[in-house]
Amino acid sequence: MNKKVKEIAEIIEGKVIGDSEIVITGISGIKEAKPGDLTFIANKKYKNLLYTTKASAVIVGPDITNSVNTTLIQVENPSLAFAKIMSLVGPEPISFASGIHPTAIIGKNVKLGKDVSIQPYAIIEDYVKIGDKSIIGAGVYIGHYTEIGSDCLIYPQVVIRERIKIGDRVIIHPGTVIGGDGFGFATVKGVHHKIPQIGTVEIGNDVEIGSNVTIDRARFDKTYIGNGVKIDNLVQIAHNVYIGDNSIIVAQVGISGSTIIGKNVIIAGQAGIIGHITVGDNAMIGGKAGVTKNVPPNAHVTGFPAREKWEDMRYQAYIRKIPELIDKIKDLEEKIKDLEKKLKKNRDEH
Numbered sequence: 001m002n003k004k005v006k007e008i009a010e011i012i013e014g015k016v017i018g019d020s021e022i023v024i025t026g027i028s029g030i031k032e033a034k035p036g037d038l039t040f041i042a043n044k045k046y047k048n049l050l051y052t053t054k055a056s057a058v059i060v061g062p063d064i065t066n067s068v069n070t071t072l073i074q075v076e077n078p079s080l081a082f083a084k085i086m087s088l089v090g091p092e093p094i095s096f097a098s099g100i101h102p103t104a105i106i107g108k109n110v111k112l113g114k115d116v117s118i119q120p121y122a123i124i125e126d127y128v129k130i131g132d133k134s135i136i137g138a139g140v141y142i143g144h145y146t147e148i149g150s151d152c153l154i155y156p157q158v159v160i161r162e163r164i165k166i167g168d169r170v171i172i173h174p175g176t177v178i179g180g181d182g183f184g185f186a187t188v189k190g191v192h193h194k195i196p197q198i199g200t201v202e203i204g205n206d207v208e209i210g211s212n213v214t215i216d217r218a219r220f221d222k223t224y225i226g227n228g229v230k231i232d233n234l235v236q237i238a239h240n241v242y243i244g245d246n247s248i249i250v251a252q253v254g255i256s257g258s259t260i261i262g263k264n265v266i267i268a269g270q271a272g273i274i275g276h277i278t279v280g281d282n283a284m285i286g287g288k289a290g291v292t293k294n295v296p297p298n299a300h301v302t303g304f305p306a307r308e309k310w311e312d313m314r315y316q317a318y319i320r321k322i323p324e325l326i327d328k329i330k331d332l333e334e335k336i337k338d339l340e341k342k343l344k345k346n347r348d349e350h
Helices: 003-010 042-049 078-089 310-321 321-349
Strands: 014-017 037-040 056-061 073-074 177-180 185-188 189-195 202-204 215-218 223-224 300-302
Touching: 003 056, 003 078, 014 037, 037 042, 037 078, 056 078, 185 215, 202 215, 215 223, 300 310, 310 321
Parallel strands: 037 056, 056 073, 177 215, 202 223
Antiparallel strands: 014 073, 185 189
16 A cells, blocks of 8 residues: 555545645554555544554544644544555455356255355255355355355355345354254243244345354244344344344343344343343443333443443442441440440449
8 A cells, every 4th residue: 555645635535734744555454554654533532542653654533633743534434434544455355166166965946146155164055045145155055045145255164044025235153053943942941842933034235244144034023133233243132022123232141032132232241131121222222231011212231230321320329338338337336335335334323
């Protein structure tokens, strides 16, 4: 990469504050950057790093207007702008030739769109439909009657079971299982009898699902993942869950059955959500939160049981004061004992 700052600013539609003639030769994180590097700040809480970074230029948001150490390129969304530059200077993306590898197993009445790529040892069962330009990675299993849209990328070792419907431009990372049985049992006299899970999973367009995620099929009807949803690694989504458009679910989250997640919801890492409740649109659930009741739209809840963030912070502050309060109670107890002794002595003397 050898571009002047002003050339980069043109690409990302940014405003230069500082020396626009500096030549940029590489990209890096703001802490690791060296002279000649371009970096970015997406969160203003890292603004102080502007005074210590060795980067020659930093992409920043509109709230940062000056720097004493480096040239700035001001844009509306620094993360998106930096990603655009990364795509220009990064390694060439891996490409897969269209066609079916000789080791792949293709069932009967399978319909493949134009320029589909089926990689080694993939198994495509009967009556599957796959849209144009989709890539099915090595060792992928796709069950009977499943439909996959166009421009999808299914990485190796993914399992997509029968009668699943997946939209366009969906990315699924290795080890994920879509459409496994929901966890349903009826217990009679101590014996657990399996309840058939005859529903399906439906995934919208532009969804990305991380590695080792499990999305269970519904008992009836469908488990639904809306358009634009992004799911991190190691997430468990149980049967009949509904997730609204553009929600983000971070690693190790568990969502119990028949829960409804609204649109634009953010669920942070290791949060757990009980079944049969509703999380409203634009809500935020903090890391390790335990959600046991409905969450209203636009709320920000944390803790266990999950409560409004301000309430949980006050609660946590009280907990941190417990050792101090115990010491005070012990001190008061000693003073009470001394007073009781004095009172008893006075009574005895009179």
